[in-house]
Amino acid sequence: MTEPSTRARHEGAPRVDLADIVAGRVNHEPETAATAVARFHDPELEWRRLFSEVFGTFLLVLAAAGGGMMGALFPGSVSRAAAVTAPALTVLAVILFMGKVSGAHLNPAVSVAFALRGDFPWIRVPGYIVAQLLGATLAAGLLRVVLGVSASNGSNYPTSALPEWASLVMELVLTFGLVSVILGTASGAQNIGTVGAFGVGGYIALAGLWGSPVSGASMNPARTFGPDLISADFRGYWIYILGPLAGAILAVITAYALRGRGGGRSGSEAAQGAIDTQVARPDKS
Template identity: 55%
Template sequence: MTTSQRSGWRRLSAEGVGTFFLVLVAAGAGVVDGVTGGQVGRPAAVVAPGLMVLALIYTLGETSGAHLNPAVTMAFAARGHFPWRRVPAYVAAQLAGAIAAAGVLRALFGTAGQVGATRPGTGIDTGAVFALEVLLSLGLMTVILGTSSGARNIGHNAAIAIGGYIALAGLWAGPISGASMNPARSLAPVLVGGHGGPLWVYLLGPLVGAGLAVPLAWVLRGPPSAEATHAAQGTDEMGPPNEHPSEPDSRSG
């Protein structure tokens, strides 16, 4: 196996493992709440994924860029920070990690808490849920694209900003839409037997939000930089960003 192939598998492993732990916490909060009769309150349930993302950026950002979300990968690719040819493998790794986490929750606790499936608040209109998921995802992708400049997506600035945004979005919008912002997180519990809200909302909403964040990033920050490309792809195999000034699609691996 070549160095490039080893680096590619390392990046995919990082995405799979990272998404596993993110979904284990994000979906697991609802499961444990169901098992324990409500001992996990909503504030704890929505802050926990933000803290996990913060920790995972510190842990995995240097390896894979710590996307952990198909919508993030799509946003990075559309922005020009990430090669389109790597998108399918990244998304597959994220889905595999998410499904594995939901499978572990199902094996341990059955269908308690509907395996942590994402669902709207009682009586909330589907259209409002979709619009909110789009807006929340737009904000999340804007934060991610903004903090990736200067390789900060593998440092404390991005970890704090992104983790903080996820927690904040959950605190105020969780009772309305569940504040998923991640197709893998919402799809996995359904695939292993959970029953949530209208699944299309949680698959399409984050992707639409990611798409809207890309032109907004051009308005706010101008053309993509080599440093941001470095942050989106991780440092594994690539070296310091100033050693790789080319566009992402010209990189090997």
């Protein structure tokens, strides 16, 4: 039997162009948008996605809580700029190397926002949240054992210089911005590609640089939960639940006003802000 021609072997294969590579839609093997979505929703791979959320949130909190705890152990060694930039760069890296696995939510407020948007099934939200809380707790516990200082040094607490409602408003506004950036750069319920990675990472750094003196700029109930649990100090934690969740809801409403409703293929296209015809349409050549 003669070997099929190169054209015959690749007939029907998805076409890959430079835009796909830049946007992070191509990893080792090209796949269509439909294949990527099917893989993301395959129930048999849920264990892998949950592990990804544990691992990703672990890395995030390791950097976020580690800055404050390292500063407590070595006074003056960690500046505020470094403390807020480290977790931002960590999120950037996690999106780049794990975004296609679990979507790199790393944050209960993000998972809830994707579900409210219609891009993520509600039945999967509890598992993601538990995974995120577990990852945050493991990171805070490891830091406590290794550094020997209280995990409260790496948590977020409302400033005593202002009433608590000021910290609540700050968390709401900062999370509103964060989730708006995520919904505007994600593909459906997945943070993938260089655009999303740099957009989300850059926003986290900028928000932390100016907002952290008031509330710590957590924007993430899991990020604050881990250190609070390990230190048994949940002082003001309600702010870091209510603020981010309210901000996420406001971001979803804003996303509807800007791009229409989410859900399905149209939701993925709306989340990207444009229809990528090269990916959404099969190659008919």
